Amino acid sequence: MTRETFRTLKALRHTVRSIALGHRLPADDRARLVLSLSEVAGAALGGGRPVTLLSRRETDEDGAHRLTLALRLPNQSPGHAVATDRLPLRARTQPDGTVVWNLPLPSTGSPGHAARPAAAQRGEADTALLEEELRASLARADALADEHRRLKHELAETNSGVLALYVQLEERDEQLRTAHGRTLRALEDALRPRPLHVDGLELAVHYAPASDEAPTGGDLYDWFTLPDGTVHITVVDALGHGITSTRTALTVTHAVRTLALEGHPLESIVARTDGILAPFDQSVMATLLLARLDPADGKLTLANGSHPPALVARGDGEASYLEVRGRGIGFPLPGSERLLTAHLGVDDVLFLYTDGLTESRRDPLEGERRLKDAVCRHRVRETEQIPGLVAEDLLRDVLHQDDTLAIAVRRTGA
Structure with missing residues (x-):
């Protein structure tokens, strides 16, 4: 387990991105993770209060690997509480206020170690990673848009079919009501003198x-x-x-x-x-x-x-x-x-x-x-x-x- 304390949002983002990259998380998951931790820690860091990040790699009984990140926040008022179920990457909050993320890791390969570049190179590295994450997000958005269009088209075809079926059922129901009425009226006439x-x-x-x-x-x-x-x-x-x-x-x-x-x-x-x-x-x-x-x-x-x-x-x-x-x-x-x-x-x-x-x-x-x-x-x-x-x-x-x-x-x- 590693433990680090951060006083700026920029340093936290850089470290989280490096950890995600070292464990070969997909760019889309990496972006969601960085955004989620930034949103949780933003209020504390913006107020000059440090936060602590703990990270560890775990293996369960089935041999599956996962990455656990825990963000410990300083004592804060209830008004600064974060709704973790609305984060880009959902998390859970422990009783002591620590926010925890559990991410499944790719099953192939072993974790790498992302080298931390010099300060002069850090900006370029972060920019490259941001571009990669952005491209992944855009690709995911395009895929979702295509899926939405496909589903919308299928829904329109389904609605058209359902409407046609509804019309047929209405016509059939009207025929049955008419036949039922004729039968009952014939019965009524038979009962009367x-x-x-x-x-x-x-x-x-x-x-x-x-x-x-x-x-x-x-x-x-x-x-x-x-x-x-x-x-x-x-x-x-x-x-x-x-x-x-x-x-x-x-x-x-x-x-x-x-x-x-x-x-x-x-x-x-x-x-x-x-x-x-x-x-x-x-x-x-x-x-x-x-x-x-x-x-x-x-x-x-x-x-x-x-x-x-x-x-x-x-x-x-x-x-x-x-x-x-x-x-x-x-x-x-x-x-x-x-x-x-x-x-x-x-x-x-x-x-x-x-x-x-x-x-x-x-x-x-x-x-x-x-x-x-x-x-x-x-x-x-x-x-x-x-x-x-x-x-x-x-x-x-x-x-x-x-x-x-x-x-x-x-x-x-x-």
Whole structure:
């Protein structure tokens, strides 16, 4: 191990360069080493305080050689501390403040001894070594620039390929979404009843899912003609969205249809439906509205299970809600509290719906007022247009997205 003390930065640089040259370090590593020690020692030497340099050559168990340089600094304030991880050649700092560099040495040859020239020749020698180090640094910079250009070119080609692939994936994804939507809409159409044609009545329906990505939901309806000629209509709104709620709504409508065709009284069907389904699935929850309409005399009978009330728009332009209290499927004490009987005159329109229409702005009372105005406004239109036009009016500026279902029934008297 050698130990030297320095009072000038020039002498330190010259000695470090000589040590690096004697151990045959490459010019690039030599330049980084000289710059690193100069940066660490600069503050102390500039303030007139000497530094001590220790150097030694070591060999590890595998026979590899390395050069260790340790720079001991005088006591200095924390403001003069050097961030060794940002030096041209990284180093480590020992607890006593000594900064240490460990450099692997070339495996061939033995270390030489750089002769120290006379003072007159020292400047020329240092200049030659500086030029060599500069050329090495420039060559390394040129090599890095070439590598950067090559990588940039490869990155541009890769980005171009990735962009093309992304476009293809987007097109494929759009095709899959379209096919998925068609499949679900076909399923939705299959679940809904066929159009009902009854003398003396015109019926129309409009349905819109909460999301185009899931065109099925918990809003479902059923209509059919009973043996006595009256028309039965069921409107169901099952809890939730998507396929699960569709299954719940379908189960409820099938149970109601079965009970109605078996001849059970209308006032008992809501409670009986809950009694049938509860033993099989305790999670089923749904509201429902049941309507019976006789096309011949216009007698209308309603039963309700927690569902929004039916609305009747009269031929004279007036409209009113037909309120019936009750609790739905899965609710405590399910069933319709009573039956409501009304009369539907010629050209009157019965409007049945789910709460996705009246609660689209989070205020049911405002929604009911807007619904009554819209039905009165569109009552004079053709029956098949009324549900869609009313839904379009109420679903502007939607604050709460939900499935929506609307049914219009006009008594023509023909």
